[in-house]
Amino acid sequence: MYAAARALLFALPPETAHNVTLAGLRVASQLRLLRAPAELPGTPVQVMGLTFPNRVGLAAGLDKDGICLNAWGGLGFGFVEVGTVTPRPQPGNPKPRLFRLPQAQAIINRMGFNNAGVDALAERLGHHRFPGRIGVNIGKNADTPLEQALSDYQTGMRAVYALADYIAVNISSPNTPGLRTLQGADHLSPLLAGLCAERQALQEQHGRYVPLAVKLAPDLSEAEIEACAKAITATDLDAVIATNTTLDRTAVIGLRYAEEAGGLSGAPLREKSTEFIRHLRSALPDRVSLIGVGGISSAEDAKERIEAGADLVQVYTGLVYRGPGLIRDLVGV
Numbered sequence: 001m002y003a004a005a006r007a008l009l010f011a012l013p014p015e016t017a018h019n020v021t022l023a024g025l026r027v028a029s030q031l032r033l034l035r036a037p038a039e040l041p042g043t044p045v046q047v048m049g050l051t052f053p054n055r056v057g058l059a060a061g062l063d064k065d066g067i068c069l070n071a072w073g074g075l076g077f078g079f080v081e082v083g084t085v086t087p088r089p090q091p092g093n094p095k096p097r098l099f100r101l102p103q104a105q106a107i108i109n110r111m112g113f114n115n116a117g118v119d120a121l122a123e124r125l126g127h128h129r130f131p132g133r134i135g136v137n138i139g140k141n142a143d144t145p146l147e148q149a150l151s152d153y154q155t156g157m158r159a160v161y162a163l164a165d166y167i168a169v170n171i172s173s174p175n176t177p178g179l180r181t182l183q184g185a186d187h188l189s190p191l192l193a194g195l196c197a198e199r200q201a202l203q204e205q206h207g208r209y210v211p212l213a214v215k216l217a218p219d220l221s222e223a224e225i226e227a228c229a230k231a232i233t234a235t236d237l238d239a240v241i242a243t244n245t246t247l248d249r250t251a252v253i254g255l256r257y258a259e260e261a262g263g264l265s266g267a268p269l270r271e272k273s274t275e276f277i278r279h280l281r282s283a284l285p286d287r288v289s290l291i292g293v294g295g296i297s298s299a300e301d302a303k304e305r306i307e308a309g310a311d312l313v314q315v316y317t318g319l320v321y322r323g324p325g326l327i328r329d330l331v332g333v
């Protein structure tokens with residue numbers, strides 16, 4: 001069934017197909033054609049001190065503004081990461097900014113955090129019927145100087161603290177100039193300290209502890225991964241999400257669109273993301289949970305990621321190529 005839908009969607013430009021899909025899911029859930037079952041499929045797991053109905057989540061970037069929250073439960077997701085949202089709404093990069101590489105089961109995107117802003121998302125998070133866990137992925141506006149990045153993240157935290165099950169801090173998108181430099185040891189330690197201090201203040205204000213995660217890029221060297229792990233270990237951070245998209249084009253050389261600027265996701269990222277998780281797991285204490293994402297497109301891939309150390313997994317590009325059947329397969333792992 002998805003094969004037919006996919007043929008139609010792939011006949012459209014990628015961003016149009018994306019918008020049509022989200023609109024369709026939204027209508028289906030409004031008409032109650034797509035409803036979350038009384039109990040989500042799979043086996044509940046405890047991660048970051050929370051119970052997740054199953055280990056399978058929607059990765060950030062697909063439902064940035066949380067417009068389809070009521071639909072995701074009907075597809076079986078145990079958790080959804082909305083965002084990346086920024087303090088102020090922004091249009092993102094000029095189009096075209098999304099490219100399919102079907103021969104490699106991959107996508108290249110340079111969306112650039114197009115989003116309606118964190119307040120619009122907070123409004124939606126106030127009333128939805130998704131029965132799983134919701135993570136909110138926050139970023140900085142493109143025109144915020146890098147030295148003021150912490151302030152943008154703190155604004156995001158304050159706006160969603162009462163509504164999110166966990167908050168993910170995105171410092172690894174390749175499409176916001178300079179963002180990835182925040183992963184460097186000089187920037188990371190003060191940034192994480194500032195985020196944890198903000199969380200402490202919000203915890204006291206709201207009487208509620210919300211786990212904090214940081215999302216990293218797969219293009220870090222082994223030494224850089226070690227340095228990040230050291231900085232993370234020195235804080236009260238709860239989790240790491242690994243990985244974001246890659247700038248490496250080795251696996252797609254010669255394919256149409258391979259030279260487009262942006263981040264590459266999907267099958268070519270699988271091995272790199274798995275190795276990244278394996279490395280992180282050995283470098284971090286057990287109290288820091290790991291969310292594995294990047295190139296997962298089968299039950300075997302998910303199993304491999306969990307064996308490498310992931311407590312939860314997320315999908316984006318695999319969903320585009322395999323459709324909702326993928327979620328059912330992954331939940332069974």
Ligand SMILES: Cc1cc2nc3c(=O)[nH]c(=O)nc-3n(C[C@H](O)[C@H](O)[C@H](O)COP(=O)(O)O)c2cc1C
Binds near residue numbers: 109113170296317
């Ligand atoms: C079109 C597109 C937009 C994305 N936007 C975001 C984003 O806003 N924030 C983020 O943290 N990751 C974003 N990502 C990265 C995904 O969340 C994920 O980390 C990456 O695609 C690897 O997983 P995959 O191979 O399953 O797609 C985006 C990915 C794609 C393909």
